[in-house]
Every structure is written in C-alpha cells, then in structure tokens.
Amino acid sequence: MALPEQYLVTTKNLSAFFNSLVNAQPPAKFTNKFLEQLEFKSTNDRLYIGVLKALKFVDANGVPQERYFRFIDQTQSKQVLAEAIKDAYSDLFAVNKKANEMIAAEVKNKLRTLFQGAKTDNVLTWMANTFHALCNYADFSQTSQSREILTIKNDEPQVEEMKDGQASEKMTHELISKKITTEMHYNIQIHFPETRDITVYDAIFKSLKEHLL
Structure with a gap:
C-alpha cells in the first residue's frame, strides 16, 4: 500500500519546520540532535523525522537524499514537496486525483476506507491532518503536468x-x-x-x- 503510516500529532509548526530546513545546512544524518539544533525540542517534534522518511527526503537511516537537496533550493521547495506528497500518498491520489484539495474530514474518510479499519479513529485523524497540512504548504500548480x-x-x-x-x-x-x-x-x-x-x-x-x- 502506497500510504505512509507516519504522522504528526500536531501540525501547527509544520511550516516553520520546513522553513528551517530550507535555511539550514543539510546534516550528514538527520537525527534528534539536529532537530534540537533547529529549535524543535519537543518529543512530538521527533515525528518529523518519520514524515521526512515517508516523503523520501531522507533514507531509513536518516541520510538526506536527492529530494532533500532539491527541496532546499528555495525556487522549487514547495513544488518538490508536492511531488513527494503525490509519490508517498499515491493510493490516496488514485482515489481522488485532486486529493490535495480535500478538507481534512474528507481525507480521513478516504483513509478509513483505504486502511480498512486497521487504524484507530485518533490515528486516522492525525494522518489526515498531517496530509492536509503538507498539502497546504506545498504547491501543486506545476507538479508533473x-x-x-x-x-x-x-x-x-x-x-x-x-x-x-x-x-x-x-x-x-x-x-x-x-x-x-x-x-x-x-x-x-x-x-x-x-x-x-x-x-x-x-x-x-x-x-x-x-x-x-
């Protein structure tokens, strides 16, 4: 299934997190220590690493990948993120080609169907909110047209x-x-x-x- 199971418990700092990536020197390995250097010190902030892995910004060991380096080019950051979202959530876009335009409640209902009851209501809510927040930051106007x-x-x-x-x-x-x-x-x-x-x-x-x- 092409649906990431990683999610954020809160998305209020998502934009600030991505902005910090763009302005920071890429690490040799994305770790909790590097997160703290970016001033994201909460235990909930550690979930950002899982999201980056789902988006293929870093590999399973936290090493930045080609997509990460393309993202930090500010002329294309939001377009690269949109590309990553469509790749990671391809099953969701298969259900609705304009999934990025759905509200969080609609996303949650689609995820409920796709996961076939394997996730609790709270987890589905966090997943839907994460997807929705990612889409709000990204720019889908020029992706893979x-x-x-x-x-x-x-x-x-x-x-x-x-x-x-x-x-x-x-x-x-x-x-x-x-x-x-x-x-x-x-x-x-x-x-x-x-x-x-x-x-x-x-x-x-x-x-x-x-x-x-």
Whole structure:
C-alpha cells in the first residue's frame, strides 16, 4: 500500500519546520540532535523525522537524499514537496486525483476506507491532518503536468506523454526533421454523348488511351 503510516500529532509548526530546513545546512544524518539544533525540542517534534522518511527526503537511516537537496533550493521547495506528497500518498491520489484539495474530514474518510479499519479513529485523524497540512504548504500548480501530443514515427501516428517544457521542443524537432511532401490528384469526368453508334464510344476510349493512360 502506497500510504505512509507516519504522522504528526500536531501540525501547527509544520511550516516553520520546513522553513528551517530550507535555511539550514543539510546534516550528514538527520537525527534528534539536529532537530534540537533547529529549535524543535519537543518529543512530538521527533515525528518529523518519520514524515521526512515517508516523503523520501531522507533514507531509513536518516541520510538526506536527492529530494532533500532539491527541496532546499528555495525556487522549487514547495513544488518538490508536492511531488513527494503525490509519490508517498499515491493510493490516496488514485482515489481522488485532486486529493490535495480535500478538507481534512474528507481525507480521513478516504483513509478509513483505504486502511480498512486497521487504524484507530485518533490515528486516522492525525494522518489526515498531517496530509492536509503538507498539502497546504506545498504547491501543486506545476507538479508533473503532462499532456499528450501527436507525433509521426515510422509513418504511423503515436501518442507520447510529454512533460511541460519538453513538448514544445519535441514538436519543433519533429517538424524540422520531417520532410514535407505535396501530392496533386486530378479528377477527370467524361460526359458521353447520347448515341447508339458504338464507333463513337470506341473513338473516345482510343483517344483516352493515347493521351492520358
């Protein structure tokens, strides 16, 4: 199941936590000690590490991963988080493609169905609140937007998935690389005269053969 079981008991400091990550030097390993250096000293704050693992910002040992380093680039922090959320909660987005727009109560109901009674009501509430708070901080407006474009390959139309920023370049390349040919077709109509003389028709077909065929 692509649904993280990590959650926060309180989300009131979530924005402050992410802001602190952006402004801090990445640690060699994300530990409780590093959390305290960021001024998150409550026992509840330790749950942030589990959330970072679920989002694949750090690995199972707390070592920062590629996504973590992309996140601390302030020009794309919220977009990277949105990407991580869609990855971690893919089962939820499979139920509702706009799960990030649901309110916490709606998220809780979806989670109740997906976990099939395996979680208590309190845990479902914390999970839903965590997801909702993450989505509020993230920016989903530019995450993995893709569109289908029609290209010609081996004389057969094929539909390819292209991400934004690639589609226009791909289409330009295709248009430049393809040869444009023009074919002209003629439609000749012959109106036969009304006559019973077969030699008239023979003469017409003989002239067609000599001049057109």
